[in-house]
Amino acid sequence: MLFDRIAELTREMRAAGADLADSAAIERFRITYLSRKGHIAGLFEELKNVAREDKPRAGKELNALRETAQQILDAATERLANDTEAAQDMLDVTLPGRMSQRGHMHIVSRTIEEISDIFRRMGFSIADGPEIESDYYNFEALNFPADHPARDMQDTFFLDDEHLLRTHTTPVQIRLMERFRPPIRAIFPGKVYRNEVISARSHVQFHQIDGLFVDTDVTFADLKGTLVTFARMYYGSSLKYRFRPSFFPFTEPSAEMDISCYLCGAKGCRVCKYTGWLEILGCGMVDPNVYAHVNVDPEKYSGYAFGIGIERTAMLRHGFDDIRLLLENDMRVNHQFN
Ligand code: DAH
Helix, strand or coil, X not given: CHHHHHHHHHHHHHHHHCCCCCHHHHHHHHHHHHCCCCHHXXXXXXXXXXXXXXXXXXXXXXXXXXXXXXXXXXXXHHHHHHHHHHHHHCCCCCCCCCCCCCCCCCHHHHHHHHHHHHHHHCCCEECCCCCEEXXXXXXXXXXXXXXCHHHCXXXXXXXXXXXXXXXXXXXXXXXXXXXXXXXXXEEEEEEEECCCCCCCCCCCEEEEEEEEEEECCCCHHHHHHHHHHHHHHHHCCCCCEEEEEEEECCEEEEEEEEEECCCXXXXXXXXXXXXXXXXXXXXXXECHHHHHHHCCCCCCCEEEEEEEEHHHHHHHHHCCCCCHHHHXXXXXXXXXXX
């Protein structure tokens, strides 16, 4: 009986509809019920055998049956699409993480920090001064004679007759002694400027740390003790060192400190220019002529000073052979020091 078959197919399709979990099952459902040779088409075929008075009802029920089949099919198709989308949105915790870029200190800043830390532990405080200096602080009070070559236009960026970009961090010692009475024990890191041709060895802007210790009875032995301690803490406890006589206008006597080249074990290499020694800083006892500018009595007080080039230090420590790598912010270089 056609009406029974319709009722039966409706139940069967509803049951099958719940299991349509993938596109193959959906397609099978379509072929079974809705295709030209499917069950529903088959029942439409039987319409012609139905008694005349039953035809309108049979046609109506068959149409309803076909509509139900289509609805089941549409619902299953939509459900499958939603499930796929949800699966794509799901967090896959087994995927490897994506590295986020973290900021880090520049190698120059880090070198300043490392050096400052060592001196801080030896009782030095940190001071600073202006990068735009007057001729007085940068040269005159530091006992540079009027005709000293460092004052030459070739080395110094003059801003006007009186002002310049400081060529070293040493002028901060004058500012400190003007403001404070001894004992003074401080280091002063900062930027310095020189009107030089840019090359692997020199740049127009670089960094220094100067130091000053003034008190009663400060001797050259104190200077050596402090600087040797610094060098051993920074470069390694087993290094050998030597102090060579030198000249700076603001110190007397003056010296330069060398350490044995740890790159080649003092055998001689390109970095130490085959001498086995690396020059790491300039130093000396504060010249009495400097004290005269800041009203410190040289009969009562004595002191030492030193100056360290930061880029040079970082280059020695990390084996750079070109200062431009440190100053020109090539990220391929910077990222190696994080
Ligand atoms: N100011 C010197 C320079 O730029 C370095 C220096 C040498 C600083 C000896 C000092 C010192 O304080 O005592 O070359």
